[in-house]
Amino acid sequence: PMAQAALGSAGLHFDDLNKLRVLEPEVAAQTAQLREECRAFVDKTAEFQKIVGSLIELVDQLAKAAESEKMKAIGARNLLKSIAKQREAQEQQLQALIAEKKMQLERYRIEYETLCKIEADQNEFIDQFIFQK
Amino acid sequence: QVWDSFGRALYSSQPQEYPITCIAWAVDGELFAVGSFNTLRLCDKTGWSYALEKPNTGSIFNISWSTDGTQLAGACGNGHVIFAHVVEQRWEWKNFEITLIKRRTMKVHNVINDAVDSLEFRDRVIKASLDYGYLVVSTSLQCYVFSTKNWNTPLIFDLKEGTVSLILQAERHFLLVDGGGLYLYSYEGRLISSPKYPGMRTDTLNAQTVSLSNDTLAVKDKADEKVIYIFEALSGKPLGDGKPLTHKTEIVEIALDQKGLTSERKIAFIDKNRDLYITSVKRFGKEQKIVKIGTMVQSLAWNDTANILCGIQDSRFTVWYYPNTVYVDKDLLPKTLYEKDASEFSKNPQIVCFVGNQITIRRADGSLVHLNVSPYPGILHDYVRASRWADAVRLCRFVKDQTLWACLAAMAVANKDMATAEIAYAAIGEIDKVQYINSIKDLPSKESRMAHMLLFSGNTQEAETLLLQSGLVYQAIQLNINLYNWDRALDLAVKHKTHVDTVLAYRQKFLEDFGKKETNKRFLQYAEGVSV
Numbered sequence: 001p002m003a004q005a006a007l008g009s010a011g012l013h014f015d016d017l018n019k020l021r022v023l024e025p026e027v028a029a030q031t032a033q034l035r036e037e038c039r040a041f042v043d044k045t046a047e048f049q050k051i052v053g054s055l056i057e058l059v060d061q062l063a064k065a066a067e068s069e070k071m072k073a074i075g076a077r078n079l080l081k082s083i084a085k086q087r088e089a090q091e092q093q094l095q096a097l098i099a100e101k102k103m104q105l106e107r108y109r110i111e112y113e114t115l116c117k118i119e120a121d122q123n124e125f126i127d128q129f130i131f132q133k
Numbered sequence: 134q135v136w137d138s139f140g141r142a143l144y145s146s147q148p149q150e151y152p153i154t155c156i157a158w159a160v161d162g163e164l165f166a167v168g169s170f171n172t173l174r175l176c177d178k179t180g181w182s183y184a185l186e187k188p189n190t191g192s193i194f195n196i197s198w199s200t201d202g203t204q205l206a207g208a209c210g211n212g213h214v215i216f217a218h219v220v221e222q223r224w225e226w227k228n229f230e231i232t233l234i235k236r237r238t239m240k241v242h243n244v245i246n247d248a249v250d251s252l253e254f255r256d257r258v259i260k261a262s263l264d265y266g267y268l269v270v271s272t273s274l275q276c277y278v279f280s281t282k283n284w285n286t287p288l289i290f291d292l293k294e295g296t297v298s299l300i301l302q303a304e305r306h307f308l309l310v311d312g313g314g315l316y317l318y319s320y321e322g323r324l325i326s327s328p329k330y331p332g333m334r335t336d337t338l339n340a341q342t343v344s345l346s347n348d349t350l351a352v353k354d355k356a357d358e359k360v361i362y363i364f365e366a367l368s369g370k371p372l373g374d375g376k377p378l379t380h381k382t383e384i385v386e387i388a389l390d391q392k393g394l395t396s397e398r399k400i401a402f403i404d405k406n407r408d409l410y411i412t413s414v415k416r417f418g419k420e421q422k423i424v425k426i427g428t429m430v431q432s433l434a435w436n437d438t439a440n441i442l443c444g445i446q447d448s449r450f451t452v453w454y455y456p457n458t459v460y461v462d463k464d465l466l467p468k469t470l471y472e473k474d475a476s477e478f479s480k481n482p483q484i485v486c487f488v489g490n491q492i493t494i495r496r497a498d499g500s501l502v503h504l505n506v507s508p509y510p511g512i513l514h515d516y517v518r519a520s521r522w523a524d525a526v527r528l529c530r531f532v533k534d535q536t537l538w539a540c541l542a543a544m545a546v547a548n549k550d551m552a553t554a555e556i557a558y559a560a561i562g563e564i565d566k567v568q569y570i571n572s573i574k575d576l577p578s579k580e581s582r583m584a585h586m587l588l589f590s591g592n593t594q595e596a597e598t599l600l601l602q603s604g605l606v607y608q609a610i611q612l613n614i615n616l617y618n619w620d621r622a623l624d625l626a627v628k629h630k631t632h633v634d635t636v637l638a639y640r641q642k643f644l645e646d647f648g649k650k651e652t653n654k655r656f657l658q659y660a661e662g663v664s665v
């Protein structure tokens with residue numbers, strides 16, 4: 001005990017196995033235990049980080065997929081709108097062509113009517129002769 | 134919108150969907166093209182639209198026509214250059230209808246027997262004309278002549294210069310106008326003549342300024358628009374003494390009549406004031422007067438088988454059954470007309486052709502309308518040409534139409550058949566003329582009868598000349614006295630030293646009747662010498 005105190009003031013201790021230690025045995029044991037626990041803690045933290053890392057990656061991929069889908073959706077909507085306009089333009093074109101054709105028809109109809117009238121006149125003329133002679 | 138050179142609006146289209154970005158006239162002035170957004174429209178010169186195309190090219194910013202008038206190029210908003218050519222032109226004549234279905238192919242449809250023929254050409258077709266039983270087609274290198282009786286064997290000859298701008302046909306030959314000049318060919322392909330006049334420019338000639346008939350060609354000058362050059366068709370030389378026909382105002386449209394004798398060939402023309410005049414084509418000896426026979430005339434055409442003229446006067450469609458009447462008996466002209474209201478033809482009608490008894494008119498909206506006229510005047514013309522006077526009279530008696538009788542009266546006097554003239558005048562109730570004709574019949578000599586007939590037609594100068602030539606001086610003097618040409622009567626009397634006293638006596642009586650005093654110096658002078 002006195003030896004222990006004298007050693008202790010010098011900073012040396014004898015432990016159970018009669019080895020010379022720099023630290024008190026209890027403190028050493030506790031320190032070792034602390035060291036073990038810290039190591040376990042660090043391991044757990046590292047594992048946690050890995051798991052969270054992979055989770056983040058997954059979520060990122062999902063985000064990208066969602067973005068690309070959004071873009072596709074916007075593109076499709078625009079296309080739809082433009083097709084509608086194109087159809088309108090086509091319809092206008094066809095209407096214009098129809099109007100032209102109608103005008104042509106009207107012209108031909110007028111010509112036809114005048115020719116019918118001439119035919120009627122000529123028939124009348126011929127009849128005059130048939131009935132006179 | 135289309136305006137004429139006076140600034141009057143001729144045509145105004147419907148508003149279009151998109152703004153119009155360019156317009157271009159074709160070289161011959163018959164068509165113009167209009168470009169707009171995704172639109173190309175072909176229009177006639179009077180404004181109506183022939184065809185519409187909708188190419189997807191954006192706006193067409195500039196259009197340019199080729200010199201032969203068959204193609205055009207357009208600069209488009211989307212960076213492309215678009216080429217278009219004119220197709221599906223149609224020609225119609227009697228029972229034939231011909232369509233240009235492709236640039237080098239024509240389809241001929243005979244509507245009577247529904248026969249269809251296809252005509253192939255080596256090169257692009259530029260111009261064609263169908264009339265008088267022949268189809269004349271000009272391509273970029275050759276000219277083809279088809280007879281309607283046989284489409285399989287055309288006559289082909291090479292053209293000197295490429296681009297024919299106008300083809301005009303007459304019964305026995307046709308005219309080609311290209312950059313080098315005017316060429317007259319027979320339907321057998323033989324070059325007949327090539328008329329020229331100093332300062333001639335062929336790029337300004339079109340169907341209104343050139344007219345062709347069997348023996349004569351008339352061309353309106355561009356440098357001086359009051360002048361018409363007249364050529365003999367067969368030789369290409371100017372007719373008569375070479376001086377052209379000159380009018381007092383600019384001329385817009387000319388047309389030669391097609392039938393009858395060369396010596397009676399007439400030309401009708403419309404001047405800038407839209408008055409219609411007619412005159413003889415004869416250029417030697419005494420020129421015939423230019424007589425006005427219509428006003429506000431927009432369009433005219435001669436018939437192809439008889440010398441009947443039709444025209445649109447303001448809102449009346451008029452047919453002059455015998456335009457020569459003005460040289461025979463002016464008073465008869467109104468009786469030889471047929472008039473019909475033309476308001477159904479819209480504001481700006483153009484006569485397309487006058488074939489047989491049918492007239493085709495194009496309205497301002499592009500539609501064609503057809504009209505029929507009575508066939509009797511045509512038949513009358515035929516009878517008179519063959520001098521079948523008895524048949525002519527019988528026809529008039531059968532038809533019982535005043536217009537026909539009036540035509541016959543004029544024709545009879547023109548051909549100096551006074552017997553028929555008497556009958557005709559009696560039928561239309563012109564008693565005074567009948568009496569005059571009767572008195573002519575009783576005249577002793579042939580010359581005096583001739584002279585009186587000339588007098589009847591109003592040709593006082595010729596009548597006097599004839600009388601003097603045949604020594605009938607007294608009659609010549611009497612003629613002048615009757616016309617109150619005192620100075621002339623006195624001149625003749627003094628020159629031939631006869632009947633001076635007669636002249637003085639008549640003059641005296643005239644003055645007494647009217648209560649006037651003698652103021653003419655020459656008469657005073659002579660009165661002193663002779664006392665009555």
